[in-house]
Amino acid sequence: MKHRLQSLGISLKVLFLSLFLIVMVFPLYWITITSLKPSDEIFSIPLQYWPAHITFDNFINIFNISNFHIYIMNSLIVSLTASLVVLMIAVLSAYVLARYHFKGNKQIMYAFFLTQMIPAFIGFAPLYIMMSHFGLLNKLYSLMIVYTAGLIPFCTIMLRGFFQRIPSSLEEAAMIDGCSRLSALLRVILPVMLPGIAATFIFAFVQNWNELFLSIMFIDQESSKTIPVAINGFITKFNIDWGPMSAGAVLSVIPTIIIFAFCQKMIVGGLTQGAEKG
Amino acid sequence: MKNTVKARKPVSSQSKFIFFCLLPAILMVGMFTFYPFFRGIGMAFQNYTLFDLTDIHFIGLDNFKTIFEQPQFLQALSNSFYWVFVSLIFQFVIGFILALLLKKPFKGRGVYQGFIFYSWAMSGFLIGIIWRWMLNGQIGVINDLLLKVGLIEERIGFLSDPKWSLASVIVANVWYGIAFFAIMLLAALQSIPDDLYESAGIDGANWFHKLFYVTIPYIMPTIIASTLLRVIWIFNFPDIIYAMTNGGPAGSTHILATYMMDKIMFGGDYGQAGAAGVIMIILLAMYTIFYLTATKSGKGADF
Known part of the structure; x- marks a missing residue:
């Protein structure tokens, strides 16, 4: 039994x-x-669960009817720059918040946690006005700036968790050997933390790559469009041309899926560990 | 905080170091997160429309009165509750079952996890686009499958029929969120020491006893923290709905988040958008306080 x-x-x-x-x-x-279906097959019934004729027409088409190569470049530039900058800033703040007792430490952490809870789009209209004052609308800088700022709190929280797992005797020893605080951090601690830093970077990159609403608001010019803005442009009021749309969707998903396939263990580990500590 | 470096150098150099390390982060977050946030709240009490920027002035609670008289806002308010809680319950239950099944190692578990967790790497916008295609009323694959199985006799306009639209966007959201709970709960499950189960087994506990007296109590802090965060996150998450229906048909899928985005991006009424935002903050604050008191545990959110 x-x-x-x-x-x-x-x-x-x-x-x-x-x-x-x-x-x-x-x-x-x-x-x-x-x-991968020819367009007449996409819209014909009965549905083909495996395309009768595999074709790359939709992918070729999307580069012909739009400047998709520009969108890809723009998305790469914005996502990589913003992720790198956010990493540099968050490493410093996370390190200090993890290692030093000082007045306001707790308050800063509370403020950073708070940013994760408030509905971000309350600030979108004011951000739009700010960017228009700075003359940054339709420029990629606008996205780099807001993406960087938006990710600092979460990346700081995540990295702080990693720092707390490294014994402080490590940099104390380095400082006794004559290292300054900064060089102890850069030369001794960061190498040990590489997996955590990589996980944080990947997290930031994926977030930036996928961001939608701010880019729709700030960018309207062909030469500055990122992939999400372009895909959003494929949606017209009443209709979607599903051939190019599906090709665009597949293209936009490829980089993050590849990253995920290679770094799945690290990402999952990094996120859950960070959350446990956080 | 056990690993704090003891002050060995003069205090001034240490506080300088702290100051300069924090400065970029605080400046950026202050300027581009907190300042616009408070500005946005301020707009809730102003007449502030893009069509007439010359006439910006304080109008007290008028924006709140206006939106509370709009049926679309009231619908978005009630939709938000269904959107959050129905999504959450299914995400949690399915994610929990999945985590339990994945706890014991088996051949190919790593690959399997890769295939079911990949949705994490995709944007809510794209997931919405894909589900919009699958749920298409004429040539959608889900209609086709349901017809084949014999569950329906006619195609359903999942996204064009107000009877089905809210349920449809919730299904897509459930699909998207399962991975989050599975990952979080799996990590917590793996931290349970084996001897707890062993001693429970010696005491004659069966599978259900172990689940309710060992597993669930042990991972309770994770359950509390992850559901709390998830509710806030789903509440603030307009992407899937924006891509699938943009609130339609006839406002039947608007939640507060999409209602507000709509006011900003298409309505150009920053005042009313701000008012909707303030109401969202109040609801979130009330929910958080209620939830933390009800679960009587700061453990989950402790940091």
Whole structure:
């Protein structure tokens, strides 16, 4: 009896896990398959669950009807720059917040946590006005600035968790050997923290790569569009041309999926550890 | 805070170091997060529309009165509750089951996790676009599948029929959020020491006893923290709805977050948008206080 129950449990487990796998993978499969169909096949019934003719027309098309290569470059420039800058700033603030007792330490942490809870878009209209005053609308700088600022709190919280796991005897020893505070941080601590820093960088990059509303608000000019702005432009009031749309969606997802495939363990570990400490 | 470096150099050099390390972060966050945030709250009490920027003035609570008279706002308010709590319950329950099933190592577990957690790397906007395509009323694959299985006889306008639209965007949101709970809860489950189960087993506990007397109490802090954060996050998350329906048809899928984005981006009424934002903050603050008191534990949010 017990044996039978056990094998029933195992088959239920396998059943649930397989069903779930299908549900999770299917949307990505479906948009990819759509992007590989010729356009008459996309809109014809019965639906083809595997394209009768595989074609890359939609991908070629998207570079012809739009400046998709420019959008990709812009997205890369903005995401990489903002992630690097945020990392430099957050490493310094996280280190100090993790290691030193000083007046206001707790308050700064509270303020940073608070930014994670407030609805960010309350500030969007004022940000738009600010950017227009600075003359930065339609410039990539506007996005780099707001993305950097927006990610500082979370990256600081995350990195602080990593710093707290490293014994302070490490830099104390370096400082006795004559290192300054800064060079102890840069030469001794950072190398030990590399996995945490990489996880934080990847997190920031993915967030920046995916950001939508601020880029729609700030950018309207062809030469400055990022991928999300361009894809948003494919949605017209009443219709979507699903051929180029599916190709654009697949292209925009490729970098983050590749990053995820290679660094899954590190990202998941980094996020959950950070959360536990946080 | 055990690892604090003891002050060895003169205090002034140490406080200089602290100051300069924090300066960039505080300046940036202050200028581009807190300043616009408070400015936005201020706008809630002003007549502030993009169409007439020459006539900006204080109008007290008029924006609040105006939006409370709009049926669309009231619908967004009630939709927000369904959106948050229905999404949360399904995300949590399915994510928890998944975490339990993934706790014991099996062959290929790492690869399996990769395939089900990848949605984390995608934007809510894109996920909304993909679901909009799958739920299409004429040639959507979900209609096709349901017809094939025989569950429906006619195609359903999932996103064009107000009867179905809210449920449809919630389904997409559930799909998106399961991975978050599975990851968080799995990490917590793996931190439970094995001997707790062993001694429970010696005492004759069965699977259900172990679940309710060992597993759940042990990971309670994680459950509290992750559900608290998730509610706030879902409440503030307009991306999927924006991509799938943009609040339509006839406002049937607006939540407060999308209602507010709509006011800013298409309505150009920063005053009313600010008023909606202030109401969101009040609701969030009330919820957080209530939740933390009800669970009587600062543990989850302790830092």
